[in-house]
Amino acid sequence: MTTRKNVLILGYSYAIQFIDVCNQYVKLFDQNHYKVTVAYLSGKPDENARSKTLAEEVIFLDFAKKDLRGIKISAIKKLLTLCQQEKFSMVICHRYKPIYIMLWVAQFCSIPALFFVMHAMKTFHHVSRKLLIALLARKNMYFVGVSNATRDDMRRDLWCISAERVITLYNCIDMELTESALLSREEARHTLGLPKDAFVFGTVGRLVPDKDQKTLIHAFAKIKSHCPKATLIIMGNGALEHDLKNLTHQLKLTHDVIFTGFVPEASCYFKAFDVFILPSIEEAFGRVLLEAMTAKIPVVGTRIDGIPEVIQDAGIIVEPQNPEALASVMMQMTHKSSLELTQWGEQIYEHVKKHFSLPTFNNIFWNIPINAL
Structure with a gap:
């Protein structure tokens, strides 16, 4: 029997639009070959959100807002432990805070492929974010825009990231x-x-x-x-x-x-x-x-x-x-x-x-x- 590979999809919250986006990515993976885990950074355990999320495993990390401000040490530690335990073959992050956390986690834990999906314009306009990406980005990371407009916005802003690693993956609909x-x-x-x-x-x-x-x-x-x-x-x-x-x-x-x-x-x-x-x-x-x-x-x-x-x-x-x-x-x-x-x-x-x-x-x-x- 073939060993299944583990995939993590990390989102900020389980607002309905974020559940829909996570499910879009969950459906990429054949359950015979992959075990997909969806983790939400914020929000207490919620059975309705769990039932609507199509992943095999759903984790509610339940971080308070204060834990997701600044350098987010507690969140980084918890995600690092999870990644070390599960040995994910791929991690897909949606929006900036999950991306920030996983950029740091990836410095201490081997993750073969990472996708950082941006759903907003001007996310990397600030110099501190440009610098962070330039320092922490690795060749196994893709920066994804949900439109060519978002992609091009990132290509203009990101330092030291080759254009072929900044790509477009349109949102889709079931x-x-x-x-x-x-x-x-x-x-x-x-x-x-x-x-x-x-x-x-x-x-x-x-x-x-x-x-x-x-x-x-x-x-x-x-x-x-x-x-x-x-x-x-x-x-x-x-x-x-x-x-x-x-x-x-x-x-x-x-x-x-x-x-x-x-x-x-x-x-x-x-x-x-x-x-x-x-x-x-x-x-x-x-x-x-x-x-x-x-x-x-x-x-x-x-x-x-x-x-x-x-x-x-x-x-x-x-x-x-x-x-x-x-x-x-x-x-x-x-x-x-x-x-x-x-x-x-x-x-x-x-x-x-x-x-x-x-x-x-x-x-x-x-x-x-x-x-x-």
Whole structure:
């Protein structure tokens, strides 16, 4: 019987978006040949998170915030012990703090292959981070961006790291799993309290400056008088919720813009939308676009960072922070027939299947020259 190799996937927390990303990587490995462990740096043991994480073993390291600040000695020691015990053939880290910790662990423990996956822009802009990577990086380490925009951002910032070790691995989506969870258009609208005959623009994301829901609200205000049945639904919570609600009040849109707050498994409701809009001014990838496209919903996104790479020619791209341009596109959408929107949705679905499905991701990953495996 062949001895299985051990693989560790290290994430910061088990927020649902991080579980999804970890599962994307778990599915790369055949259980007959690999034992995959997922470890979360923060968060107490949680049975729901454990059940949603597809790895054979799930570890909740439960570090307090103070333990993950500064040089993180206690976290480094604990991960070093784990790596020495399990003798991992590969470690995949998501986001900066797990990467920082594993960079130090790798100085004292032999790990044949390491992948450091970045999900944000400008992570290595600070000189101290550039210097740390230059000092601790080894030839068995890949620095991964979730888009070419993220990759190129890292290539500009990282010192002493060859370009071939800074690569792109797009986020992907389990289309079958995502589709199986979708509510029908009627069920989704009923649950969200949306009129059956409304033309619904939807967006999902944290209510923070980077997501720029403010521009979307201003654009919606420009078309509302021409489209009486138009409704805008904003799913998510965050620091700007009060300000955004005040803006809708000032624009006399209180009854036309719906704020749902945080909605668990928000992608289940995407069929309630006629058009999905991502108005971000900073977005390394935009995984929510894949969820919308898997639901066969036409998408509009901004020409910023990784968004154009996701949408390509399957949707519409507008300039960021330009309510006039966005309003023009939104108006065009309301003039399309149900048949046109349905056909567009089918084309978008095929786009995701070709470029961002699990089989595509699997094929790309296993074509990386990984000596350890």
